[in-house]
Amino acid sequence: MRLKKFVAIGTAVVLSLSFVGCSKNNNKNDKVNNTVSNQPSTEGTDDTATDTADTTKDDVLSYANIVLGESYTDISTTIKFYNNRTDMNLDDYNGKKWEEYVADFNKVYPNIKVEIDADTTYAESALLRLQSGDYGDILMIPEVSKSDLSKYFVSYGDLPTMEGQVRFASDMAYDGQVYGVAYMGTARGIVYNKAVFEQAGITTLPKTPEEFIAALQAIKDKTDATPLYTNYAAGWTMSAWDDYISGTATGDATYKNQKLLHMSNPFENKADGTGPYAVYKVLYDAVANGLTEDDFSTTDWEGSKGMLNNGQIGCMVLGSWAYPQMVAAGDHGDDIGYMSFPITVNGKQYASSGPDYRLGINVNSSEDNQKASMVFVKWLTEQSGFAYNENGIPVAANDNNFPELYSAFDGIELVSDDPAVAGEEDFLNLINADSDLMVSAGGNTKVQQIIEHAANKDMTFDEIMADWNAKWTSAQEGNDIEINQ
Structure with missing residues (x-):
């Protein structure tokens, strides 16, 4: 070999698709009609899933260990989120804008400022930025070899643990570690x-x-x-x-x-x-x-x-x-x-x-910025309502509130790519x-x-x-x- x-590889918003349940032990083909709801989820994951460790005690950075509103509340920093959603900055955007999401996040974490850096040529530019090292603190992961993920991104945690936290966990996993969390799923x-x-x-x-x-x-x-x-x-x-x-x-x-x-x-x-x-x-x-x-x-x-x-x-x-x-x-x-x-x-x-773009955290960011970034990713996944607002499949593993759009797939099985x-x-x-x-x-x-x-x-x-x-x-x-x- x-x-x-x-x-x-230049990609667009939409990439290879997969949809799985809470863990790889679940049936790979889930019927959407069992999970459709018209109400957005603003709840976090179940306490038994998130409160597995007190990050204020052991300070081990991992997605599962973060308790939103409790973990890393003493951090005061500014993080940059590099993404492709330029439309969410426009005055005529018919939906919730980035500035509104950031304002909601700051109600929970007022000392973590989030700067949005959106790019109309994201697929190509993200790869160039990745190679130059100038890719902010959080970015939508472009197409890189999975063996290179650890060179650029922080691990959110091991795959078995992350499969209990989020859907699509295996999509950006390598050697047992997960380096990307989807910001929403699509069919x-x-x-x-x-x-x-x-x-x-x-x-x-x-x-x-x-x-x-x-x-x-x-x-x-x-x-x-x-x-x-x-x-x-x-x-x-x-x-x-x-x-x-x-x-x-x-x-x-x-x-x-x-x-x-x-x-x-x-x-x-x-x-x-x-x-x-x-x-x-x-x-x-x-x-x-x-x-x-x-x-x-x-x-x-x-x-x-x-x-x-x-x-x-x-x-x-x-x-x-x-x-x-x-x-x-x-x-x-x-x-x-x-x-x-x-x-x-x-x-x-x-x-x-399966997942739309997956969010990665810069492995070269400061320790505080890595913590703040993971807090923001978890908040965006579990409490922001982002996926529902964008007519996407929810990412949090225990969130089964699907937008009405997916009722069109009644009787049709959504299939993941293992x-x-x-x-x-x-x-x-x-x-x-x-x-x-x-x-x-x-x-x-x-x-x-x-x-x-x-x-x-x-x-x-x-x-x-x-x-x-x-x-x-x-x-x-x-x-x-x-x-x-």
Whole structure:
């Protein structure tokens, strides 16, 4: 095995998705209808989970040991929180702003000042800042090799303990330690305009690729709306398609981080409408059949929000994080709906879900700033109501109050991506780097090429998939990764 690499991967808001219960002993596939509530949670975790140690006595910095309002109240410092949410600083932002969250935090910790540093080019800039050492005290962790996590970030605690504290704990775990806490979770589906679907005569939401393409054709035939808007020009929106190839397309929590790494020709046609082939073919067929925008090179991400809201667009393939933005983008928020991706596995539908960006704490910050930062992360997770306010899946392990949005997934199981087995944590990064496919790691270029080839009709979909398989195999072989035939 060659030495593990630092892989600089530009990502968007949405990354690889996983949703698990309170610990890895829980059922990996939880039904959302058992956990939906319309009330935000402002409660902390159960006292038995948090009061395991008195940090004022032993001063051991760990997430589980912090008791909000009691631990580290003597600290007086200023911390910097570097993040991608520039929208939360805008005057017209239709939601709770960063300054309001900080003000609420200061009611509990008045001597810890929080400076918000938001960046419109976060995915790329965060990697540069990480390498320069100038990345504040708290930041949303960009895509780095997991073996490098301890070089940049403080451990929140060991994995078994953290699995009892937060959802998605294993996502940023390495060698038994957890280096990132999600700031909210998301589910993967399709945001759509209910009025457009109704006008097109679509009375039942599609559950297979064939049904979905037929629905898009009905929208084209019976309405003036663009059936599927690709958002090609934005770039980062293209990588969202990668997030549907695991749990959504297979119903298998072990697919992405365990099986895919060793799979022979993972992009081949499984002939049952499942797997990566089925996901990407939806996009190819939509473009090839003229069911997307007229000129993919001129798509407008910001403009698309209002276009979906007012019925000029039928649907877009985006995570649930996009839903509130589409609702707020015009006067027709009630027309916005969210549905599962149209793949059925053995008669059942699944939806991948998991963390949005994960919050890391700078390992080089002062001791006081590390403590203050962990206090803020825990407060944001447990007492701020942030995830609920942003229509996200709550992160605190005992918080089962889901926004109403997730009722659309009634009967559909949310599936986590289990972590890689010990010793294989960096296999996906290695394969991605050498194949240039960047699966679930900001791989927008390869998905853009699907649109280009479909529109130009210069390469069939099977030819594209054959090329990807060859690149994947070469990367596996080059890194001495066993291939299961």
